[in-house]
Amino acid sequence: MIPLLDVRGLTVSFPQGERRVPVVRDVSLTVGRGEIVGLVGESGSGKSMTALSVLRLVPPPGAIEAGRVLLDGVDLFTLPEREMRRVRGGRVAMVFQEPLTALNPVYTAGFQIAEVVRAHRKVSRRAARDEASRLLELVALPDPRRRLDDYPHQLSGGQRQRVMIAMALAAGPSLLLADEPTTALDVTIQAQILELLERLRGELGLSVLLITHDLAVVAETCDRVLVMQAGQIVEEAAVDDLFRAPAHPYTRLLLAAVPRLGAHEARL
Amino acid sequence: MIPLRSGPSTAPNGEPALLAVEGLRKDYPVRRGLLQRARGTLRALDGVDLVVGRGECVGLVGESGSGKTTLGRCALRLIEPTAGRVRFDGEDLLALRPAELRRRRRRFQMVFQDPYGSLDPRQRVGSVVAEPLAVHRLADRAGRASRAAELLASVGLAPELARRYPHELSGGQRQRVAVARALAVSPELLVADEPVSSLDVTVRAQILALLADLRRRLSLSMLFIAHDLAAVEQLADRVAVMYLGRVVETAAREALFRQPLHPYTVSLLSAVPRPEPGRRRQRIVLPGDPPSPVTPPSGCPFHPRCPSARARCAAEHPPLAAPPGDGGRLVACFFPGELRVP
Numbered sequence: 001m002i003p004l005l006d007v008r009g010l011t012v013s014f015p016q017g018e019r020r021v022p023v024v025r026d027v028s029l030t031v032g033r034g035e036i037v038g039l040v041g042e043s044g045s046g047k048s049m050t051a052l053s054v055l056r057l058v059p060p061p062g063a064i065e066a067g068r069v070l071l072d073g074v075d076l077f078t079l080p081e082r083e084m085r086r087v088r089g090g091r092v093a094m095v096f097q098e099p100l101t102a103l104n105p106v107y108t109a110g111f112q113i114a115e116v117v118r119a120h121r122k123v124s125r126r127a128a129r130d131e132a133s134r135l136l137e138l139v140a141l142p143d144p145r146r147r148l149d150d151y152p153h154q155l156s157g158g159q160r161q162r163v164m165i166a167m168a169l170a171a172g173p174s175l176l177l178a179d180e181p182t183t184a185l186d187v188t189i190q191a192q193i194l195e196l197l198e199r200l201r202g203e204l205g206l207s208v209l210l211i212t213h214d215l216a217v218v219a220e221t222c223d224r225v226l227v228m229q230a231g232q233i234v235e236e237a238a239v240d241d242l243f244r245a246p247a248h249p250y251t252r253l254l255l256a257a258v259p260r261l262g263a264h265e266a267r268l
Numbered sequence: 269m270i271p272l273r274s275g276p277s278t279a280p281n282g283e284p285a286l287l288a289v290e291g292l293r294k295d296y297p298v299r300r301g302l303l304q305r306a307r308g309t310l311r312a313l314d315g316v317d318l319v320v321g322r323g324e325c326v327g328l329v330g331e332s333g334s335g336k337t338t339l340g341r342c343a344l345r346l347i348e349p350t351a352g353r354v355r356f357d358g359e360d361l362l363a364l365r366p367a368e369l370r371r372r373r374r375r376f377q378m379v380f381q382d383p384y385g386s387l388d389p390r391q392r393v394g395s396v397v398a399e400p401l402a403v404h405r406l407a408d409r410a411g412r413a414s415r416a417a418e419l420l421a422s423v424g425l426a427p428e429l430a431r432r433y434p435h436e437l438s439g440g441q442r443q444r445v446a447v448a449r450a451l452a453v454s455p456e457l458l459v460a461d462e463p464v465s466s467l468d469v470t471v472r473a474q475i476l477a478l479l480a481d482l483r484r485r486l487s488l489s490m491l492f493i494a495h496d497l498a499a500v501e502q503l504a505d506r507v508a509v510m511y512l513g514r515v516v517e518t519a520a521r522e523a524l525f526r527q528p529l530h531p532y533t534v535s536l537l538s539a540v541p542r543p544e545p546g547r548r549r550q551r552i553v554l555p556g557d558p559p560s561p562v563t564p565p566s567g568c569p570f571h572p573r574c575p576s577a578r579a580r581c582a583a584e585h586p587p588l589a590a591p592p593g594d595g596g597r598l599v600a601c602f603f604p605g606e607l608r609v610p
Contacts, residue, residue, distance in 0.1 A: 043468055142555075142556065156557040186331035186495065187539045187540055188535060188536060190541070191541075191553050191554075192554075215469075216540075217541050219541065219543045219545040243543065243544065254469060255543065256473075257472065258469060258543045259499055259502070260543055261497060261501055261525065261542065262525070
């Protein structure tokens, strides 16, 4: 069976003076149906740019130099822009790190979710609002009917991230690109959001590319993991294998640096 | 031996505390509407007791809005508390006049979270580091330059970096500069507020190792504020856990991490993701968000989210007290130890 997402030989570059400097270099990765794949690396390693490339959203003056992105076998790089717009938010949705800046402060949560519903489906305003309420229930936001009329600033960080995920799910995507979805959240709220992602995978068969700097988050939620350094994938493995026997020196360095509880006792 | 119950001005080892905070409260008016009238009170700190002994590193953990940063700043009188006492080496800091307080500041220094915002971008690194010496008139120009080189070396930076500007440095290098600056006046107490939170993991590990090393070499006392429990476990001798402006549990590091007693501490520890995929565990996933400090719940502030709350928890506020048979720690819970890490 062909993978849901198949990225092959992706290279993205940015101009620096006369030259173009690659920030993503010959990256290949796949995400299978219902699979959660972790893309791990430190700041500037190219992980976010890889995700943006999938949706052809690399900000100028950056440009995709080479490679192909196949979604269900269809090459997204050759699609006309019109059809690409239907893919974005439609079959592939994205969740960002900072839900406060990613949400529009002057519209209610319900309006913003309903807007996405109506962008991808021909339904009435009322039906879209009902759908928004159903989506908020799906992401386990307490009291969803009431929350529809809340503005982003009236919600907590965790609630905002749930609204973001509800928006991402509005058009029934098969793939979710989640870029550091829990990095801005406190650890007890992070646990709630990770639990939600795992539940959505189970209930909706959602595939997730989880971009994170945190190997512990990968250990708890992902099936497979790719380690990125300076624009390149340096290691790919099933999560259990990566933690048991990291092959690349950079992976070993990252693993050694992961803060872990109980490390003090282990050293004694 | 650990005394049965340490008084507010004694460290758990029985010695007089270097820093002792008693009943500290900080209120902010909540202004609303066109006229910006005060419509309520945000109680950021609600009667906090905390001591840092000489040579001790106390880790202060809690989530956003729990009051840990406010506590760190009130403890050094960078902001004025509404009520309570702060004593440094026995002296009442809140009674000091501004000029006296300024002189006293040599003895306690602070390192902030964001090394991008805390360094003056127009100053070269050398003068950033040496400026406190000029402020406190501790050295002349030549003396400052050589001390700056010494300080940079002590935080693992090349002396040549003194001529660079902060924007030329990486995040980790900048945080080293911020630490060097704080150490310039040879303080006895360092308050470090999330000093590694904005750094990448590999750099974070290096800065933690540096802080641990400096602590030993300089016999520094430290209040280490962090939301990262693993970092606190690495550095702290004793840990205080905050929730909604109060300390809910404090204990020696080993005791706290091995057997947390407050249900919030238990949940917090259980929520930390572990880099051990083979051992997928049950997490305690707390419902909802921490309550607002503008409208705190009745009774125990944790009871609306607590898996083992009972009627009493909503009615009465549990005091921070030593649980039976465990004199080394203090817990603010009527049913300590009931909830366990799964």
